[in-house]
Amino acid sequence: MYADRPAGKERNMKLIDIAVNNLRRKKGRTFFLVSGLALGIAAAVALTSVGDAMNREVMHTLDEFGANILVLPATEDLPLSYGGMTVSAINTGGRSLTLEDARKIKTIKNHENISTVAPKLLVVSEVKGTKVMVAGADLPAEFKLKKWWRLAAGMKPDGPSGVLVGKDAAAKLGLMPGDAVTLGGGTFRVSGVLDNTGSQDDALIFADLKTVQAQFRRGNAVSLIELAALCGGCPIEDMVAQVNGVLPGAQVVAVKETVELKMQAMHYFHRFSLGISLLLLIVAGMIIFFAMTASVKERVQEIGLFRAIGFRTGHIIQVLLIEAFFVSLLAGIAGYAVGTVSPRFIAPYLMSAYNLKFVFDPAMAVGAVIASIIVGLAASIYPAVRAGRLDPIEALRTL
Numbered sequence: 166m167y168a169d170r171p172a173g174k175e176r177n178m179k180l181i182d183i184a185v186n187n188l189r190r191k192k193g194r195t196f197f198l199v200s201g202l203a204l205g206i207a208a209a210v211a212l213t214s215v216g217d218a219m220n221r222e223v224m225h226t227l228d229e230f231g232a233n234i235l236v237l238p239a240t241e242d243l244p245l246s247y248g249g250m251t252v253s254a255i256n257t258g259g260r261s262l263t264l265e266d267a268r269k270i271k272t273i274k275n276h277e278n279i280s281t282v283a284p285k286l287l288v289v290s291e292v293k294g295t296k297v298m299v300a301g302a303d304l305p306a307e308f309k310l311k312k313w314w315r316l317a318a319g320m321k322p323d324g325p326s327g328v329l330v331g332k333d334a335a336a337k338l339g340l341m342p343g344d345a346v347t348l349g350g351g352t353f354r355v356s357g358v359l360d361n362t363g364s365q366d367d368a369l370i371f372a373d374l375k376t377v378q379a380q381f382r383r384g385n386a387v388s389l390i391e392l393a394a395l396c397g398g399c400p401i402e403d404m405v406a407q408v409n410g411v412l413p414g415a416q417v418v419a420v421k422e423t424v425e426l427k428m429q430a431m432h433y434f435h436r437f438s439l440g441i442s443l444l445l446l447i448v449a450g451m452i453i454f455f456a457m458t459a460s461v462k463e464r465v466q467e468i469g470l471f472r473a474i475g476f477r478t479g480h481i482i483q484v485l486l487i488e489a490f491f492v493s494l495l496a497g498i499a500g501y502a503v504g505t506v507s508p509r510f511i512a513p514y515l516m517s518a519y520n521l522k523f524v525f526d527p528a529m530a531v532g533a534v535i536a537s538i539i540v541g542l543a544a545s546i547y548p549a550v551r552a553g554r555l556d557p558i559e560a561l562r563t564l
Contacts, residue, residue, distance in 0.1 A: 205449025206500025209442035301377025319357030327356035349380035453544035485549035493541025497534035
């Protein structure tokens with residue numbers, strides 16, 4: 166069988182055969198070793214999978230959080246509240262904003278991190294004898310920025326003459342889809358009514374930005390620019406500095422305090438899961454260590470026979486480490502499979518508030534198997550060395 170192979174390969178193949186046969190012969194001990202290490206790997210993989218899924222869910226939620234950078238004029242005289250920030254439709258001096266500024270923002274170094282640029286012009290108009298704030302906006306960008314927007318009635322505007330009315334504004338002014346409304350001397354038609362958002366948007370009328378600029382004779386001016394750029398890899402502070410660089414004199418504000426708290430909590434959970442995973446791997450390694458040590462004591466006679474027929478210390482160590490390698494390999498594969506599948510069934514019951522989505526990660530699969538092999542071999546080195554140093558004469562006396 167080994168006649169055509171070099172002596173070194175023949176010896177190594179014989180050692181592997183011996184190790185595999187030992188594992189087959191003692192299935193109970195092999196199953197115990199595989200199960201102990203596999204449970205540790207499975208728990209570590211499950212925790213890591215849940216942590217990664219929660220991070221993805223939080224990132225997705227934050228992407229729908231809306232604007233997280235506001236660009237405002239430097240000086241205002243008519244304070245108007247929008248989204249918790251003070252803005253104005255009339256600027257008395259300093260740095261005013263235009264649509265050209267919105268285009269400049271898209272040229273910053275980290276422009277790829279910006280998902281939406283939404284400029285707005287806020288003006289005050291009178292409708293049916295009641296003053297109301299009108300927001301001129303790029304409505305497709307607005308829907309992209311505010312993914313929580315839903316229509317209570319009607320449809321999205323399909324042209325520059327259509328407007329969206331906030332729920333409170335519609336109730337106060339008695340407006341419904343199809344009604345005509347006069348804004349700044351121009352006649353518009355209500356296309357839809359927004360569902361209640363619990364924000365400033367409920368009291369606004371949204372119209373096409375360029376149409377509002379023309380009707381209210383504001384040229385190319387805008388009152389503020391909203392940016393949606395917050396994600397896991399977005400350097401918000403750097404982006405604020407870059408926007409300040411292209412728009413000198415403008416006020417650039419990062420709205421991120423609440424988001425940072427959520428991200429910090431997720432980082433703490435990630436660190437906690439890593440710590441628990443490491444602890445579980447240490448426990449699994451201890452199981453392997455004690456099981457291999459007990460195995461050496463049980464196999465004194467077998468080891469004595471190996472030494473008597475010419476096996477050296479290195480050969481004994483190799484046989485035991487080969488056994489540990491196969492056990493660790495099986496445990497890594499089984500542990501990854503269990504750790505990947507189990508969260509899919511457990512998460513809906515334990516974390517129903519999160520819409521967790523688990524994805525196959527080849528790096529995690531390889532990492533789980535490698536971690537299992539490292540833990541298994543590390544825990545087996547001392548027992549293997551101890552077995553290799555057994556005195557063959559003393560071992561044979563037990564026969």
